[in-house]
Amino acid sequence: MTHALTLAHFNTFPLPSPTGSIEAYIQAANRVPLLTAEEERLLSCRLRDEGDREAARMLVMSHLRLVIAVARGYLGYGLPHADLIQEGSVGLMKAVKRFDPERGVRLVSFALHWIKAEIHEYILKNWRLVKLATTKAQRKLFFNLRSMKAALSQEAHAEHGFASLSPTEVATVARQLGVKPAEVVEMETRMGGMDISLEPLSDDDEDHYAPAAYLAADISVEPSMQLERKERDRLHDTGLSAALAELDDRSRTIVQRRWLMDDDESGATLHELAAEYGVSAERIRQIEAKAMQKMKGVLAARM
Numbered sequence: 001m002t003h004a005l006t007l008a009h010f011n012t013f014p015l016p017s018p019t020g021s022i023e024a025y026i027q028a029a030n031r032v033p034l035l036t037a038e039e040e041r042l043l044s045c046r047l048r049d050e051g052d053r054e055a056a057r058m059l060v061m062s063h064l065r066l067v068i069a070v071a072r073g074y075l076g077y078g079l080p081h082a083d084l085i086q087e088g089s090v091g092l093m094k095a096v097k098r099f100d101p102e103r104g105v106r107l108v109s110f111a112l113h114w115i116k117a118e119i120h121e122y123i124l125k126n127w128r129l130v131k132l133a134t135t136k137a138q139r140k141l142f143f144n145l146r147s148m149k150a151a152l153s154q155e156a157h158a159e160h161g162f163a164s165l166s167p168t169e170v171a172t173v174a175r176q177l178g179v180k181p182a183e184v185v186e187m188e189t190r191m192g193g194m195d196i197s198l199e200p201l202s203d204d205d206e207d208h209y210a211p212a213a214y215l216a217a218d219i220s221v222e223p224s225m226q227l228e229r230k231e232r233d234r235l236h237d238t239g240l241s242a243a244l245a246e247l248d249d250r251s252r253t254i255v256q257r258r259w260l261m262d263d264d265e266s267g268a269t270l271h272e273l274a275a276e277y278g279v280s281a282e283r284i285r286q287i288e289a290k291a292m293q294k295m296k297g298v299l300a301a302r303m
Contacts, residue, residue: 022085032064034062037106040106056093060096064089076146083122084123087121087122088116091114091117092111092114094118095111099111120143140178149169165185165188238302239298240295254284255288255291257273258273270284
């Protein structure tokens with residue numbers, strides 16, 4: 001009798017279509033009748049013992065409103081409600097497949113864990129380009145910090161506009177969640193910012209000033225320039241010293257006096273060095289050219 005009654009109930013309620021508006025889907029899901037404990041047990045036994053897909057369909061449909069209610073609690077993360085419902089429905093189907101009616105627990109209690117687990121996984125993968133929560137402690141903080149922060153000193157935050165937790169509140173959150181205070185501060189800081197598009201989102205938006213515009217204004221901070229500067233410093237510190245060591249004393253002095261003086265000192269001219277060594281300026285130039293050529297060979301061998 002119960003079997004026939006269950007079929008009659010659900011044949012008039014086809015599974016809500018994934019197309020169309022999310023409001024229409026929610027309304028259709030909420031119209032699906034709930035199962036009694038006995039109906040749920042019989043359907044679960046049919047699925048477990050016979051692999052009855054129709055029984056699975058009815059179990060899933062009768063709990064779609066639970067998925068919708070749970071998904072609604074995660075709208076604050078900025079992800080589409082429809083996507084949250086979809087992921088929660090995957091968790092519900094996993095729960096239905098694994099549900100044992102003989103344990104004396106209703107499906108709604110058993111499925112809640114699976115629904116939340118799928119939604120959590122989806123949020124962690126899609127909320128930010130840079131992943132926030134990878135350890136167990138970080139996951140716990142990610143899904144509890146926002147609500148706990150709102151509950152702590154709510155009146156003081158509303159009056160004074162405190163954007164971050166006080167040291168006392170940090171300690172309270174850390175104690176309640178069993179994590180380190182430093183982890184609470186780090187997660188609060190990381191959750192406080194959002195991803196920013198490097199390039200303008202629209203070519204038509206002339207007022208949009210993306211980071212690509214002002215980052216490019218200072219070429220000294222570009223990665224290629226920083227790498228070039230580091231390589232130049234490395235060569236100066238190690239390669240240049242080794243190259244100078246290969247020269248004789250006179251050649252080394254000429255190169256250093258000509259090109260390696262401090263920024264506040266000007267290099268010596270060919271004529272100044274010629275007078276100092278008692279040779280022609282042309283001879284100084286030849287010594288310099290030969291020394292530079294030798295140094296290039298040493299530097300090239302070290303790269």
